Structure formats: C-alpha cells, structure tokens
Amino acid sequence: xxxxxxxxxxxxxxxxxxxxxxxxxxxxxxxxxxxxxxxxxxxxxxxxxxxxxxxxxxxxxxxxxxxxxxxxxxxxxxxxxxxxxxxxxxxxxxxxxxxxxxxxxxxxxxxxxxxxxxxxxxxxxxxxxxxxxxxxxxxxxxxxxxxxxxxxxxxxxxxxxxxxxxxxxxxxxxxxxxxxxxxxxxxxxxxxxxxxxxxxxxxxxxxxxxxxxxxxxxxxxxxxxxxxxxxxxxxxxxxxxxxxxxxxxxxxxxxxxxxxxxxxxxxxxxxxxxxxxxxxxxxxxxxxxxxxxxxxxxxxxxxxxxxxxxxxxxxxxxxxxxxxxxxxxxxxxxxxxxxxxxxxxxxxxxxxxxxxxxxxxxxxxxxxxxxxxxxxxxxxxxxxxxxxx
DNA sequence: GGTCAGTTGTTGTT
DNA sequence: AACAACAACTGACC
Numbered sequence: 001x002x003x004x005x006x007x008x009x010x011x012x013x014x015x016x017x018x019x020x021x022x023x024x025x026x027x028x029x030x031x032x033x034x035x036x037x038x039x040x041x042x043x044x045x046x047x048x049x050x051x052x053x054x055x056x057x058x059x060x061x062x063x064x065x066x067x068x069x070x071x072x073x074x075x076x077x078x079x080x081x082x083x084x085x086x087x088x089x090x091x092x093x094x095x096x097x098x099x100x101x102x103x104x105x106x107x108x109x110x111x112x113x114x115x116x117x118x119x120x121x122x123x124x125x126x127x128x129x130x131x132x133x134x135x136x137x138x139x140x141x142x143x144x145x146x147x148x149x150x151x152x153x154x155x156x157x158x159x160x161x162x163x164x165x166x167x168x169x170x171x172x173x174x175x176x177x178x179x180x181x182x183x184x185x186x187x188x189x190x191x192x193x194x195x196x197x198x199x200x201x202x203x204x205x206x207x208x209x210x211x212x213x214x215x216x217x218x219x220x221x222x223x224x225x226x227x228x229x230x231x232x233x234x235x236x237x238x239x240x241x242x243x244x245x246x247x248x249x250x251x252x253x254x255x256x257x258x259x260x261x262x263x264x265x266x267x268x269x270x271x272x273x274x275x276x277x278x279x280x281x282x283x284x285x286x287x288x289x290x291x292x293x294x295x296x297x298x299x300x301x302x303x304x305x306x307x308x309x310x311x312x313x314x315x316x317x318x319x320x321x322x323x324x325x326x327x328x329x330x331x332x333x334x335x336x337x338x339x340x341x342x343x344x345x346x347x348x349x350x351x352x353x354x355x356x357x358x359x360x361x362x363x364x365x366x367x368x369x370x371x372x373x374x375x376x377x378x379x380x381x382x383x384x385x386x387x388x389x
Numbered sequence: 390g391g392t393c394a395g396t397t398g399t400t401g402t403t
Numbered sequence: 404a405a406c407a408a409c410a411a412c413t414g415a416c417c
Contacts, residue, residue, distance in 0.1 A: 009414060013396080097397030144396040153396080217397065224398095268412040272398040279398080342410095349412075392417080403406080 007357020010175040010265050011163070013144055016156045025124060026131055068211045068247060070114060077115035084110040085129055092133070092140040094147040101217035102284035104207065104292065108215060110147070113248035116154070127151050154253060161252035168255045170236065171361070175265045178359035179348040180368045181227070181234035188233050190331050191226050192241050194294075197323075197330035200280035200306060201225050203293040210293070212247035221274045223261035228345055229273040230337045235262035263345060270345040273338050277306045296327050344371055 011019075038044060055061070070076075085091055099108035115121035130148040134140045143149030166172040170179070190196050194205035204218040219242075225231065226238045235258040242258070243249045259265040280289065287305035291298040297305060299319040304311035309323045309330055316322050323329055351367055352359055 012414070014394095015415085095396085099397090146396095149396075220397070263412080266413095267395085268414090269395085269398085270412070271410060272412095274398065275400095278400090345412095390417100392415105394415085395413085399409085401406100401408085403404100 007352060007355075008174040011156075011160045012266075013153070013156050016159060017143060017152065020152075020155065020159075023124075026127060064210060066210045068213065070111060070211070070213060070247065072114070072118065072120065074115075074120045077112065077120040080110065080112055080115065081121060081126060081129065084112070085133055088133055088137055091130065091147055092137040095141050095145040096150060096216065097145065099215060099217065100283045101204075101215035101221070102280055102289035103215070104289060107213075111213060113250075114213065117248045117250050123151055123154065154250075157252040157256035161256060168236075168239070168251070170234070170264065173265075174357065176259060177264045177348065177352050178357075178364060179228075179262070179264060180344065180364045180371065182232045184231070184233060187231045187331060188226075188237050190328075191222070191231060191233070191238075195328045196225070196276075197309065197328040198225070198276040198306075198334070199287070199290045199294055199297055199308060199327075201276050203280075203290045206293040208242075208245050212245055219257070220261055221276065221279055223258060224274045225276055227258075227262040228270050228341050230276065230332050230334060230341060232341050232344060235259065235264060268349075270349075271342060273341070276334055281306050294327070296321055340375075343374075347371060 101108070112121055112126065116123055116126070127148060130151075134148070140146065141149075143152050160175075161167045164173065164175055167175075170176050170181075191201070191205065194202040194209065196202055196205075201222055204214050204222050207214045207218070208222075223235070223238055223242075226233050227235050239255060239258040242254055243251075246254070256266070260267045263270040280287075284290075286302050287297075287300070290305055297308060297319070300308050300311065300321055301315060301319070304315060308316070308321065308327060311319070311323070313322075321327050347367060347370070351363060355363065
C-alpha cells in the first residue's frame with residue numbers, strides 16, 4: 001500500500017538543522033544594530049486594548065501556601081540570563097538529559113523558558129550570548145543536547161507545528177499515530193490533582209500547581225505516566241492541563257512534547273517507560289523533593305517514601321500518614337499497568353502500519369473492543385494453566 | 390531491504 | 404561507571 005495517503009513522518013531535528021542552517025544574524029557582534037523603532041507612544045495601526053486582569057483571564061484567587069519563586073519582567077530575565085552565562089564552564093558542559101529533576105532549591109536548568117514565552121527575553125540575544133561564550137572556551141557541547149541546542153529545539157517545534165495541520169490534535173493530524181486512548185476522567189483528575197498515590201508523580205504535579213514550572217525530566221515522568229506508561233489517558237487531556245498551569249507553556253513546544261512523550265510522533269520507543277518509583281530515587285534517594293512538595297509524607301522513612309503503600313502499618317502510624325486515609329493508595333499497579341500499556345501500544349502501532357496511517361474512528365473503536373476481549377481470554381488462560389498445572 | 394542512529398528507560402551484572 | 408539484555412520502535416541513508 002502506498003504511504004502517500006497518510007501516516008506522514010514528521011520532520012526530524014537533524015533535518016531541521018540542515019534545512020535551517022545558521023542564521024545570518026548569529027555571526028553579528030554582540031552589539032546588534034537594531035532596526036529603527038517607532039517613537040514611544042506611536043502604536044501605528046495597532047488596536048490597543050487594556051491589559052486583562054488575572055481574574056478576567058479565568059484564574060481565580062486561590063489559597064496557596066507556596067507561590068512560584070519566579071518573578072516576571074525583562075529586568076528579571078536579563079538578570080537570570082547573566083547569572084546563567086556567568087558560569088562559563090556550566091554552560092559549555094550543559095547536556096540536557098543530564099540534569100537533576102529533583103533539584104528545586106537551585107533548579108538544574110536556566111529557567112529562562114517563561115521569559116522567552118512572554119517575550120521578556122529575546123531568543124536571538126540569548127543565542128548570540130551563547131555563541132559568544134562558545135567562542136571563548138576550549139570545548140563545549142553541541143546540539144541537540146547543548147544549551148544552544150535547546151533554543152534550536154524551540155525553533156524546530158515552531159517549524160513543524162506551523163507546517164502540520166491539526167498539530168494539536170490526534171485526529172486529522174498526519175504525523176500523529178492513532179492510538180485508542182482511554183477516556184477515563186477519574187484517572188485524569190487523580191493525575192491533575194496530584195493524588196495518583198505515587199509520591200514522585202504527585203510531588204511533580206504539586207510543583208506544577210504551586211510553581212507553574214518543573215524540570216524537563218519531571219515533565220517527562222508525569223506525561224509518560226498519564227499516557228503510554230500507566231494510565232493510557234489521551235495526551236490531549238494532559239496537554240490541556242500543562243497549557244493551563246505552566247508559566248512557560250508554549251503552544252508549539254507543549255503540543256510537540258506531548259506528541260513526543262506519548263509516542264504519537266517524533267519518538268516511538270514505547271517500551272521505554274519511566275518508572276514512577278525508581279526514576280526519582282536515583283537522583284534523590286532520601287526523597288527531599290517529595291517531602292517538600294508533599295509534606296504529608298515528610299516523616300515517611302526513605303525506604304518507603306517512593307512506595308508508601310508498602311510501609312508496614314506501624315511505620316505509617318509513626319510517620320502520621322496512613323495510606324488510604326492521609327495519602328491515597330496507588331491508582332494503578334505500575335507493573336501490570338505498564339505491561340498492559342505496552343501491549344496496547346504494540347497493537348495500535350500494528351494497526352497504524354496496516355492502514356498506512358489512515359486509521360478511522362471506527363478502526364479505533366474496533367481496536368478498543370479487541371484489546372478488551374484479548375484481556376479476558378488471558379484471565380481464562382491463567383485459570384486453565386492453573387487447573388492443568 | 391539492510392544498516393544504523395535516535396536529546397534524556399530499566400534492571401541486572403561486572 | 405560501563406555494559407548487556409530486555410524487546411524492538413521509526414526514519415534516514417545506502
């Protein structure tokens with residue numbers, strides 16, 4: 001069957017770099033000659049409206065013990081940029097996958113994304129600063145992992161989002177795998193409200209609610225958990241939550257990363273699932289991050305803090321945190337849930353391949369039914385095996 | 390049609 | 404700290 005009717009592969013980062021090349025302005029000296037700006041007060045033909053209030057934007061005044069530590073504005077943005085690039089060695093050695101997602105007192109990245117998103121910081125200025133720094137060091141990392149590479153990822157997602165109709169949806173999106181996601185609002189709400197019963201996941205979702213920002217890898221963990229890793233909830237639902245709560249949410253980057261993490265596009269190794277128990281542990285064995293964002297667990301011994309439901313009742317009593325009363329029981333069993341997700345992803349991929357990407361709503365309904373039916377015989381088989389054995 | 394690489398997995402072994 | 408096994412995806416390139 002011809003591939004031209006659907007299932008179009010997305011642009012790759014490497015291809016994007018080749019196509020884009022190095023922008024002409026990148027080689028200009030740091031003192032860029034600015035094109036002339038209109039005088040202050042001259043707004044040309046722009047229609048100026050009042051800046052809406054926070055309430056008008058739909059954000060209610062909420063009671064919160066802790067607020068985002070990140071202040072807005074250009075002054076703050078330039079200060080942050082200066083502080084980041086002052087440490088030349090840190091910038092030169094920056095490799096995105098190697099940051100600590102549990103670091104919150106001093107985040108492992110620049111946290112310049114909110115300032116880029118609101119236009120408080122010029123991405124070109126940031127890029128030129130990095131190029132200038134690279135010139136003055138012996139060695140430095142390179143895209144995709146370098147700090148400059150991160151800015152290029154931003155442009156990569158802008159480019160592919162611009163060129164892809166229905167980029168922010170599964171249906172009608174040619175680069176998006178058609179996957180029979182659950183429509184389970186209970187699981188979605190548990191995830192959104194930080195009560196999945198997995199402290200690592202809930203701490204991250206709490207940081208999202210309080211700070212509007214969390215480390216990139218932390219975002220990966222919760223996005224994987226919601227979609228292909230454990231809950232099998234539609235990535236569009238998670239995307240909506242991020243779009244609402246992140247202070248750096250950016251339409252193209254947010255949608256692009258949800259497509260990525262849900263293995264719907266760009267990335268396809270659905271066997272690689274972040275463990276909601278062991279992933280955080282390797283960075284933060286004591287669970288300080290969890291203790292900070294989920295104070296209800298602050299006295300749980302470190303042996304149990306990532307899996308408090310396994311703590312003996314005496315320990316739970318001593319920690320003043322009874323699982324099921326003070327902190328929720330896990331909404332799923334990770335081992336079986338992730339296995340089931342793998343099975344569903346394999347079936348969905350097979351269907352997409354068979355249909356060359358042209359998977360209809362009915363095809364998905366049929367696959368959902370098949371996946372449910374396949375589950376039943378498995379239980380039957382187990383019973384049979386037991387009887388025989 | 391085969392090979393190889395791909396920004397960020399996990400578990401277990403040496 | 405580095406490696407293989409796990410099970411095996413896609414897309415670029417030949």
